[in-house]
Structure formats: C-alpha cells, structure tokens
Amino acid sequence: MQNIPFLSLAAQHDLIRDELEQGFRKVIDGRRFILGEEVTSFEREFAAYCGVKYCVSVGNGFDALYISLKALGVGAGDEVIVPALTCAPTWMAVSMTGAMPVGVDVDARSFNINVNQIENAITKKTKAIVPVNLYGRPAALKEITAIAEARKIFIVEDNAQAQGAHLDGKKTGTFGNINATSFYPTKNLGALGDAGAITTNDTDLARKASALRNYGSSKRFANEEIGINSRLDELQASVLRIKLRHLDQWNHERNLLAARYRVGLENVSEISIPADPRNGRCVDHLFVICCMKRDQLRSYLGKQGVETDIHYPVPPHLQEAYIPLGHKMGSFPVTEKICNSILSLPLWPGMTLENVDYIVDSLQKFFTRKEL
Numbered sequence: 279m280q281n282i283p284f285l286s287l288a289a290q291h292d293l294i295r296d297e298l299e300q301g302f303r304k305v306i307d308g309r310r311f312i313l314g315e316e317v318t319s320f321e322r323e324f325a326a327y328c329g330v331k332y333c334v335s336v337g338n339g340f341d342a343l344y345i346s347l348k349a350l351g352v353g354a355g356d357e358v359i360v361p362a363l364t365c366a367p368t369w370m371a372v373s374m375t376g377a378m379p380v381g382v383d384v385d386a387r388s389f390n391i392n393v394n395q396i397e398n399a400i401t402k403k404t405k406a407i408v409p410v411n412l413y414g415r416p417a418a419l420k421e422i423t424a425i426a427e428a429r430k431i432f433i434v435e436d437n438a439q440a441q442g443a444h445l446d447g448k449k450t451g452t453f454g455n456i457n458a459t460s461f462y463p464t465k466n467l468g469a470l471g472d473a474g475a476i477t478t479n480d481t482d483l484a485r486k487a488s489a490l491r492n493y494g495s496s497k498r499f500a501n502e503e504i505g506i507n508s509r510l511d512e513l514q515a516s517v518l519r520i521k522l523r524h525l526d527q528w529n530h531e532r533n534l535l536a537a538r539y540r541v542g543l544e545n546v547s548e549i550s551i552p553a554d555p556r557n558g559r560c561v562d563h564l565f566v567i568c569c570m571k572r573d574q575l576r577s578y579l580g581k582q583g584v585e586t587d588i589h590y591p592v593p594p595h596l597q598e599a600y601i602p603l604g605h606k607m608g609s610f611p612v613t614e615k616i617c618n619s620i621l622s623l624p625l626w627p628g629m630t631l632e633n634v635d636y637i638v639d640s641l642q643k644f645f646t647r648k649e650l
C-alpha cells in the first residue's frame with residue numbers, strides 16, 4: 279500500500295533548501311526587515327513574470343483583494359459580483375469594504391463563474407466583478423471583460439489559485455483593472471507563511487494600493503488617506519523570489535500529473551472532471567473530480583492510504599456569516615450540487631506518476647468492487 283498525503287512541500291523545499299538558508303542569512307544580516315530590498319526585487323520580478331507594470335506586495339491574499347477593491351473606491355452602498363463557488367475570502371474582502379457581495383452561480387462544465395448569468399446580477403449599484411480562476415483554471419475572462427467594459431464596471435481578478443495560468447497568451451491576474459493573488463503556503467507559488475500581491479498596469483491604482491497597505495502613506499509621516507498595515511516582510515519576499523524561479527517547472531509537473539489522472543480516469547463513467555478552457559493553460563492548483571458517491575469514495579481512498587480534501591464543502595452563501603444576506607439552499611443550485619459531489623485528489627510537485635497510477639487504480643477498484 280502507498281501512503282500519499284494530500285499535499286507535501288517537502289520535495290520542493292529539499293530542492294531549494296540551500297538557497298532558502300542563504301536567503302535567510304542575508305535577511306538576518308540586513309538592515310531592513312519590512313518593505314526592504316528583497317520586497318522591491320520580488321515586486322519587480324513578479325510584475326515581469328506576470329507581464330504587468332506594477333506589483334504591490336501585501337500581507338496575504340485577503341488583503342490583496344480588500345486593498346484592490348478599496349483602491350477602486352468600492353465601499354458601502356456598492357455591490358460586487360462574485361462567483362458562488364469559491365472560498366470565503368473572496369466574498370469577505372467585499373464585505374469588509376462595506377459593499378455587498380452578489381453571488382452568481384458557476385458554469386456546470388468549467389466550475390468558474392457563469393458569464394451568461396452576470397448581466398442579470400448587474401444593478402445600478404454594481405461597481406465591480408471579482409472572477410476567480412478556480413483550481414488553477416482561467417475563468418472566461420475575455421467575455422467578462424466585454425461585459426465589464428460595456429456596463430462600465432471594474433474587474434478585480436482573484437488569481438490566488440492560478441499563478442502562471444494564461445488565456446489567449448496573456449497571464450491570468452492581468453485581465454482586471456487591478457488583480458489580487460495569494461502566496462499562502464499551499465498555493466502554486468507559496469511563501470513560508472502569509473503573503474500576497476496586487477498586480478496592475480494602472481499607475482494611479484498601483485500608487486493607491488501601495489499607500490493603502492501602509493496606513494495610507496506613500497511618504498514617511500504623511501498619511502493621505504486611511505489605510506491598513508499589510509506589508510510583506512523580507513523573509514517571505516526572499517522565499518518567494520527563490521520559488522518564483524521554479525514556478526514554471528512546478529506548474530509543468532502539475533500539468534503532467536493532472537494529464538496522467540485524466541487519461542487514467544477517462545473510462546470511469548462515475549467520475550466527471552471540469553472541462554479545460556479553450557485557448558488557455560491551466561496550472562492545476564487542485565485536481566478535482568465529481569462523483570455522486572463522494573463520501574463513500576473518500577473514506578475508501580482513506581483506507582487505501584490516499585488523503586483527499588474538499589474545496590469547498592460549504593459555499594460562502596450557506597455559511598453562518600452570510601445568513602444576513604438571506605440566501606438559502608437552492609440559491610445557487612449548480613454550486614451546491616458541485617459542493618456535494620467534489621473531491622480533491624493529491625497533486626503536488628514532487629509527487630510521482632506511480633502515485634497517480636496507484637490512486638487511479640484505487641478509484642477503479644472502488645467502482646468495480648462488489649457492493650458490500
């Protein structure tokens with residue numbers, strides 16, 4: 279029997295251990311620990327990687343979303359469109375500005391926001407749309423851009439799960455007026471703690487975001503507006519600079535593992551897998567399958583030594599925190615059905631094709647074994 283954890287960063291870290299330790303020493307011996315040279319270098323390098331003019335690093339992905347929305351002037355009385363299938367921070371960043379998150383159901387094939395339902399959700403109060411590139415798979419960003427331009431609303435991409443993905447030759451996280459990403463340790467590009475970033479081509483928005491992360495100050499002891507403290511530290515920036523150099527290779531490994539899963543599961547009719555977008559490249563942040571017997575399958579895999587997870591078992595609109603919005607079961611039927619049937623399988627750089635084959639074998643056994 280193989281024991282396969284849902285996620286392990288050990289292989290990644292072994293590969294770059296010496297570089298990381300060298301980086302730590304440099305920071306220890308340096309003079310600045312917050313917003314210093316490592317941070318400035320990382321911002322320059324990540325902007326170049328994404329193909330945007332500006333990167334403003336922040337403390338985490340939630341703050342990246344919150345500050346992006348604040349930079350656009352989103353606040354009380356505004357509405358912001360968000361996909362129903364996402365994790366809570368996408369909705370909560372909107373709520374924290376004082377605006378209302380307006381959910382839109384996802385597409386049953388792509389699992390990303392259903393562009394045909396966005397128009398219906400737009401009102402006079404709608405200020406922005408926050409598309410999420412879920413599981414490393416680009417949302418229909420071209421169609422969303424067309425809607426946003428026609429209706430004069432902003433786009434803030436939530437690219438927390440898709441660093442390195444692209445659509446029509448353009449990296450995700452660059453389609454919005456201003457875009458947010460997270461470097462939470464489990465993301466495709468992860469720090470050794472909390473970290474996040476904002477990317478934009480808009481000089482004014484970059485300047486605003488940069489002030490908002492530091493008490494609304496762009497000049498020492500001058501506060502132009504009310505801001506928060508969400509600064510990246512030198513240690514995390516040092517880690518991110520090193521890992522950024524490996525991101526394409528690690529994403530490539532993710533693609534190979536996902537392709538192996540796809541081939542292996544092709545003939546398992548009980549399992550369905552979200553469809554890839556045309557003209558796009560996914561970065562397989564998670565490998566998610568749908569199966570009506572999800573809970574039995576999960577416990578069977580557990581007994582075979584295969585650890586799994588669910589992203590997400592309860593969507594934001596059914597969370598206790600969002601009871602005041604008045605949603606109920608049935609508000610977003612596609613999302614709810616997905617949440618009841620999805621299962622995330624192990625997928626991480628360093629995992630082997632033999633691991634995938636073992637998991638595929640176990641899945642096939644589950645469906646062909648005699649019902650007990």
Ligand SMILES: *Cc1c(COP(=O)(O)O)cnc(C)c1O
Nearest residue numbers: 338339340367368438439460462
């Ligand atoms: C991880 C994640 C966030 C939040 O990022 P943190 O760094 O944990 O605050 C937001 N949106 C999505 C889609 C995420 O996956």
